[in-house]
Amino acid sequence: MCMASRYTRLLVVGGFVVALLACGGSAGPGDAPGSSAAEPLSAGQRQLVGTWSLASIERRSADDELLAAPLEDRLGYLIYDASGYMGVTIMRPDRVPYSEAGPTADEALAQFGSYTSYFGPFTVDDVEGAVTHHVEASLDPRGAGSEYRRFYTLVEDRLTLQPPAGADGSKTLVTWVRQPDLPQSEVTDTHTALFGAYRIDSVARHTTDGFPVEIDQYETGYIFYAPSGHMSVHLVRPGRSAFAGDSPTADEALRLTETYGSYFGPFSVREMAGCITCPGPRDQGYLTHHLTGSTNPRGTGTDARRYYELTDTDLTLRPPVGTDDEGREVVTAIRWERLLRR
Structure with missing residues (x-):
């Protein structure tokens, strides 16, 4: 599984999610190309604008064989806004509430990796079929300033994001489903x-x-x-x-x-x-x-x-x-x- 140069470790428990969302190099979010409000969104950006709910996370081999049962119980939303900014939030469903006076340090450590959140500008390479999240800030501070690049496929209301393949050719696929606008x-x-x-x-x-x-x-x-x-x-x-x-x-x-x-x-x-x-x-x-x-x-x-x-x-x-x-x-x-x- 590919990892960002500034983000070199899989998170325990939420590893598949964080690894998927944290592949790429590093760059400041202010340096994101096309982030000026005066520049219209590209056609690629516009087709992503909307709310996407997390459907599944899969890991596959270089031969496209499923390496483990897909994760289908994560709760999360990916919002691409018409301003050219995005935010993602993903949560494991079985998290234990903090104590009444918590969190204590031990409680906080036990929950580390069970929630993913970051935000920043996004750009799309229409030729390569890739979207890049220019991370302004992240719950995990190691992600701030990184560029998370993933290839995407969009079929009807389903968006699949895939970071570059790992050294062994294995890949992670995260599928999101577009949420319809309110009536x-x-x-x-x-x-x-x-x-x-x-x-x-x-x-x-x-x-x-x-x-x-x-x-x-x-x-x-x-x-x-x-x-x-x-x-x-x-x-x-x-x-x-x-x-x-x-x-x-x-x-x-x-x-x-x-x-x-x-x-x-x-x-x-x-x-x-x-x-x-x-x-x-x-x-x-x-x-x-x-x-x-x-x-x-x-x-x-x-x-x-x-x-x-x-x-x-x-x-x-x-x-x-x-x-x-x-x-x-x-x-x-x-x-x-x-x-x-x-």
Whole structure:
């Protein structure tokens, strides 16, 4: 199985998935060709735009013989957005929730490799029939800055991605199924305005009586809302670093949970004109993120309500009023910048 030059080890448990998603060389995501918002998407990019759900992962020999039973129980979505950005989230279904006060370092280490997440621009080589994911950030810090190249075949609603073959000729095939767009009868004006990709801009917090509260900022992050009615979010804290060894220690695994947050699933919209109970003075209603999967296993299967303020250029999301460490009621506003469709 091919591995990226900056990513030279299969992850335990999630190995097939991570190896598939982590083949290639290395390059900064800002260097991705064709990433300018002014340049239209290529025909190859456009045919990939949409939401894809994970169907199966196969390993085959050089003679195309199946080397093991296909993996068909992984949960995941791959979103290619019309802005030229992509995000992937994949989760093993049998993850054990953290303890009430967790995660502990040991719990974090036990879950390492059971969830995959990364994001960045994507480009397509129409001649070679290959798509490259220019990774801006990844749950596993060794993936950041890499280029993950895989050949693809697209037949009707099925997309198969294949990294270059291994030294012995063996190959990994990951098949995704395109998710249909929401029926027009279910699409509101808010849906239409919301669909797209957004980059994190800033986070602000204040008490309910108006006093500002200091809050840490994210280094980078994206949120995707797809016409299929699915979403995914990827948020990265500053100060992340590669592991000291080939695999993380328990403390390094715990650090991953503290510096990278992600979840995915369907979303729904509740419009509320003149919302007087919303936490923000200009909130237009709320979105509900229905979590199919999350970096935190305790989040899987839960709902996250986010009051929203949406304009042509940005999106502000506010969770319900919360309580900070000092016992004060606080309002948090997460502002996202819209990425232009190409």
